[in-house]
Amino acid sequence: MDIISRGFRGRGAADPHLPPGQYLTHDFPVLSAGPTPRVDTATWQFTITTETGEKHTWDWAALTALPTDNPRVDLHCVTKWSKLGTEWVGVGLDTLFADVETAADFALVHSYGGYTTNLPLEDLLDGQAWITYEYEGEPLAPEHGGPARLLVPHLYLWKSAKWVRGITLLTEDEPGFWEGVGYHNYGDPWREQRYWGD
Ligand SMILES: Nc1nc2c(c(=O)[nH]1)N[C@H]1C(S)=C(S)[C@@H](COP(=O)(O)O)O[C@H]1N2
Numbered sequence: 001m002d003i004i005s006r007g008f009r010g011r012g013a014a015d016p017h018l019p020p021g022q023y024l025t026h027d028f029p030v031l032s033a034g035p036t037p038r039v040d041t042a043t044w045q046f047t048i049t050t051e052t053g054e055k056h057t058w059d060w061a062a063l064t065a066l067p068t069d070n071p072r073v074d075l076h077c078v079t080k081w082s083k084l085g086t087e088w089v090g091v092g093l094d095t096l097f098a099d100v101e102t103a104a105d106f107a108l109v110h111s112y113g114g115y116t117t118n119l120p121l122e123d124l125l126d127g128q129a130w131i132t133y134e135y136e137g138e139p140l141a142p143e144h145g146g147p148a149r150l151l152v153p154h155l156y157l158w159k160s161a162k163w164v165r166g167i168t169l170l171t172e173d174e175p176g177f178w179e180g181v182g183y184h185n186y187g188d189p190w191r192e193q194r195y196w197g198d
């Protein structure tokens with residue numbers, strides 16, 4: 001553990017893990033567009049719906065029976081904080097998409113509570129995204145998206161939908177909650193794609 005935050009080494013010594021315009025934080029801020037929904041694992045479901053309407057659904061027992069990964073990743077919020085080296089347990093989206101037949105290029109992610117966010121389907125695959133349910137060795141706290149959230153760490157954190165309930169595959173892109181009010185459609189922190197037009 002660093003005694004002096006790596007963000008304060010001075011000009012010219014920026015942490016190579018810190019995207020442009022970001023600063024380091026060691027706590028874990030909570031950013032939610034509304035109240036934390038109560039989601040019981042007894043009734044929790046996660047559904048992938050393809051562009052033809054075919055549904056693939058997992059309940060909590062089915063999700064947690066799948067093989068897990070232990071991603072250790074950096075988080076970058078568009079409000080400019082970054083948190084490095086966070087540790088999660090989750091199921092890779094490649095595992096969940098293994099039996100899904102689709103020709104769609106786009107995904108719209110839905111959460112309990114109504115939040116949505118969109119991204120290209122390819123950004124969910126090839127080891128880039130997980131449905132996570134443990135953070136730093138504990139069940140994921142409700143304010144951070146428990147029981148389960150999407151984790152897509154290579155994009156700004158608004159793409160990592162908390163309280164995730166499903167993914168709809170689309171042949172045409174559709175903006176989600178923040179994308180529809182001026183945030184960037186893609187949101188690559190390394191290209192500082194914060195707002196529409198960046
Ligand atoms: N369902 C849902 N997911 C969400 C949000 C939200 O409001 N609702 N906020 C997003 C935003 S803007 C950020 S920065 C991160 C914050 O995650 P945290 O509260 O765990 O830090 O969650 C993202 N996922």
Ligand SMILES: [Mo]
Nearest residue numbers: 031077078158
């Ligand atoms: Mo955010």
